[in-house]
Amino acid sequence: MPKIEYPDAVIELVQELKALPGVGPRSAERIAIWLLQHPKASPATLSEALLKAKAEVQACETCGFFASNDGCVVCEHPGREPVLCVVEQATDVLPMERSGVFKGKYHCLGGRLSPLDNVTPDDLRIGGLMARLERESIEEVILALGADVEGEATSNYLADLLRSRCQVTRLAQGLPAGGGLEHADALTLARAMEGRRGL
Amino acid sequence: MPKIEYPDAVIELVQELKALPGVGPRSAERIAIWLLQHPKASPATLSEALLKAKAEVQACETCGFFASNDGCVVCEHPGREPVLCVVEQATDVLPMERSGVFKGKYHCLGGRLSPLDNVTPDDLRIGGLMARLERESIEEVILALGADVEGEATSNYLADLLRSRCQVTRLAQGLPAGGGLEHADALTLARAMEGRRGL
Numbered sequence: 001m002p003k004i005e006y007p008d009a010v011i012e013l014v015q016e017l018k019a020l021p022g023v024g025p026r027s028a029e030r031i032a033i034w035l036l037q038h039p040k041a042s043p044a045t046l047s048e049a050l051l052k053a054k055a056e057v058q059a060c061e062t063c064g065f066f067a068s069n070d071g072c073v074v075c076e077h078p079g080r081e082p083v084l085c086v087v088e089q090a091t092d093v094l095p096m097e098r099s100g101v102f103k104g105k106y107h108c109l110g111g112r113l114s115p116l117d118n119v120t121p122d123d124l125r126i127g128g129l130m131a132r133l134e135r136e137s138i139e140e141v142i143l144a145l146g147a148d149v150e151g152e153a154t155s156n157y158l159a160d161l162l163r164s165r166c167q168v169t170r171l172a173q174g175l176p177a178g179g180g181l182e183h184a185d186a187l188t189l190a191r192a193m194e195g196r197r198g199l
Numbered sequence: 200m201p202k203i204e205y206p207d208a209v210i211e212l213v214q215e216l217k218a219l220p221g222v223g224p225r226s227a228e229r230i231a232i233w234l235l236q237h238p239k240a241s242p243a244t245l246s247e248a249l250l251k252a253k254a255e256v257q258a259c260e261t262c263g264f265f266a267s268n269d270g271c272v273v274c275e276h277p278g279r280e281p282v283l284c285v286v287e288q289a290t291d292v293l294p295m296e297r298s299g300v301f302k303g304k305y306h307c308l309g310g311r312l313s314p315l316d317n318v319t320p321d322d323l324r325i326g327g328l329m330a331r332l333e334r335e336s337i338e339e340v341i342l343a344l345g346a347d348v349e350g351e352a353t354s355n356y357l358a359d360l361l362r363s364r365c366q367v368t369r370l371a372q373g374l375p376a377g378g379g380l381e382h383a384d385a386l387t388l389a390r391a392m393e394g395r396r397g398l
Contacts, residue, residue, distance in 0.1 A: 040218070043253045056206065093203065
């Protein structure tokens with residue numbers, strides 16, 4: 001007796017959904033069936049949104065944030081302060097922006113130095129960063145990279161490169177807001193102690 | 200200063216993804232960014248798979264399982280035994296089939312009786328079930344509905360309707376395979392005791 005299975009088109013859809021991050025085989029099946037059966041599901045609209053996003057969105061050539069065909073909302077705004085915040089990923093811009101304390105421009109590296117993964121300075125948008133410092137009048141570069149080994153290595157590399165051209169700073173390390181001492185690891189406490197400020 | 204946000208096309212894609220079952224706002228954003236940035240992502244293929252599945256897959260008119268344009272793999276197979284397994288949803292067919300103990304045909308009701316949700320017998324594929332019993336020579340109808348209140352109510356309703364036409368049975372209730380007594384609730388134990396079998 002032949003094995004009963006979903007029609008091929010359903011199996012193909014499940015395969016595609018399974019490739020998405022955070023979607024396992026069971027979720028993929030559930031989503032596929034929902035898309036085909038649920039009255040509120042609209043696979044055609046999702047399909048269109050995918051094509052539209054792929055066609056209209058690309059990385060801004062200057063800063064690396066997401067730009068539409070109309071241009072980049074960050075780079076094209078004239079009122080931003082002449083301070084450059086260097087982040088690892090384009091997705092780091094919005095969290096920084098939501099904090100509300102930074103009014104300057106951004107530069108997304110597209111990653112961080114990681115010799116083990118064969119990520120060298122040539123793989124990051126460092127050339128573009130140097131070109132911006134030549135072209136734009138930047139007073140300060142704030143390195144807002146991760147506080148892990150690779151983020152620190154990238155920060156140190158960039159600081160050596162940029163120190164002669166403009167002021168270079170990095171984000172403070174210390175206790176996270178709302179976190180008590182009992183949840184802080186030894187390294188975080190050491191950094192918080194080193195970076196203590198007068199009151 | 201205007202608020203920095205993702206381009207509209209990204210926001211629209213996130214909206215569509217957020218509507219999928221089990222995908223929250225953060226997962227939706229993560230999936231959208233992954234689709235746009237990751238070298239392995241292929242939004243066009245996913246888009247095509249969605250349209251293809253929507254166009255090619257519909258419910259089989261006879262049994263309610265998923266049928267492609269080529270027909271229904273269950274109904275069109277001549278070797279299946281003249282026993283009909285009634286399940287709630289089309290998605291219940293594959294788990295039953297994977298158990299390997301059933302070689303007959305299926306009938307998917309498309310739900311279960313639930314007066315509180317305004318689901319009446321007219322909303323289920325019961326007319327189609329009666330028509331099949333007239334048309335096909337069925338020796339036994341196995342009610343494989345859920346063991347909850349609504350599943351039981353639906354089973355009882357169908358049993359009353361079908362008892363005069365053919366043999367009607369239902370799935371056994373009792374301890375799940377691999378489950379110990381300490382994990383079984385009182386009702387499950389009561390059902391297991393009632394349904395005990397000679398050794």
